[in-house]
Amino acid sequence: MNDEINLLRINKKSNNGILIFKIVSYTFFGLSLLLGLIFFYLSKISDPSYVTVQESYVENKIKAQNDKISKLLFIKDRLTKINNILKSRDNFEGYLSTILNGIPSDVSTDSVSVDKKNISASFSSQNLKDINNVSDFLIGLYNKKEIFSNIVISSVLLDSGTGKYSLSISGQIF
C-alpha cells in the first residue's frame, strides 16, 4: 500500500477546534512575550540611579550649611522646652495677689504658706466682722472655683490678752 494515502477522515467540527486552538496558543504566546518585553523596557527607564546621583549632590550642598542648620535645630529644641516651662509655671504671684486684694486693710496677714498643692494662711484683726469678711471672701473664691479646690477653716480664735481675732485656713490648689 502507498504510504502517501491517508485514509483518516477529517470533519468540519475538528477543523474549527484546531483553528481556535491555534489562535489561542499563538495569541497567548505573542501577548506574553510582548507584555514581558514592554515591562522589561519600562523597568529599565524607571531606574532611579540618576535621581540618587542628584540626591548625593544636594546632600553635599546641605552639609556645607551644617552650622546654620545645627543652630536652627538647637533653637527650635530650646524653644519647645522654654514654651513647656512657660506654660507650666505656677502662678503663686497670682494667688497671693488675689488673696491679698480681698483682705481688708484692717486685717493683718500673719502667715502664708504656699507650695504646689497647698495653701495655708492665717489672718488677724481686732474686728470680728473683718475676720468674717475674710472668711466669706476666701470661701467665695472656692465657690467661684478660683485658686482653691477645697478649703478648710482650721480655727477662729480670740486672744483675750490682745483682743485680736485670728483666722486660720488651709486648702488645696487646683
Added chain:
Amino acid sequence: MDLNINFSNSTTFRILYLKYKEYILPSIFGLLGILIFFYFTLSNIQNYQNEKSDLQNAENTLSILNKNLNIATSLSTNNLDNYTNTVTSALPQTKDFEGILNSIADAENKSGVSLGDYNFQIGDLKTNLVNQNSIGINLTILGGATQVEEFLGAIKNELPLNNITQITIQGVNTSLITVSFYYDPTTTVAFNPVLPLSTLSTDDLKTIRDLSVFNSNFYNISSQSGILSH
C-alpha cells in the same frame, strides 16, 4: 475494527502523527507562552513595580532635600546667633550661677524689696511637670506678703527661666521663698537631611521677642558672702 493500538508499530506512530500534527506546533507555542508568562513576564512586571516605587521614593527624598537646602541657604547667620543667645540666656546649658545671682539682684532692684541670706539647694532637681533640670535657691525676703508679691512679680520676668516652688511668709519681717532656675545640658540636636526641615514659626519668633524683653542684668554679685552689692 480492532481498536487496540500497538505502540511498537511505526505505522501506528505515523497514523497518530498524521492525525494530530496540526496540534503539535500550537501546543509548543502555547507551552512556550506559559513558560514565558511565568518566568519572564511576571518577573518583569514585579521588577517594574519595584523600580517605580524606588523611583518615587527617590524623587520624594530629592524634593525634601531641595526644600531643606533652600531653607538652610535662606537662614541668616546673624539672626541665628542672636536667637541662640536669647534662648541660651533663658535656658542655659549649664547651671548659670552668675546669671541666677544677677537675676535675683535685678529682681530685688526692680521690686524695691530687700533680700537677706540665700543658699543654693544641694543636688539637681527635676520638676515632674516639665521634667526639666533645675537648681533651687532659697531666698530670704525682708518683708511680708506685700514684699513677697512684688518680688515674685519681678523675678518671673528674669532669666534664666525660673519657677517659684514654695513660699513661707511669717508676719511682716521675714519671708522665705524657694525658686527653681532651669537649665538644659543639650548642646546639639541630630539632623537627618532626608527629614523635612522647618524654619522658625510665627509663634517661635514671638517667644524669642518676649524672652528678649526679660532680664537686663544691671548688677553684679559679691558671691562669697552672699551679700548683694550695687
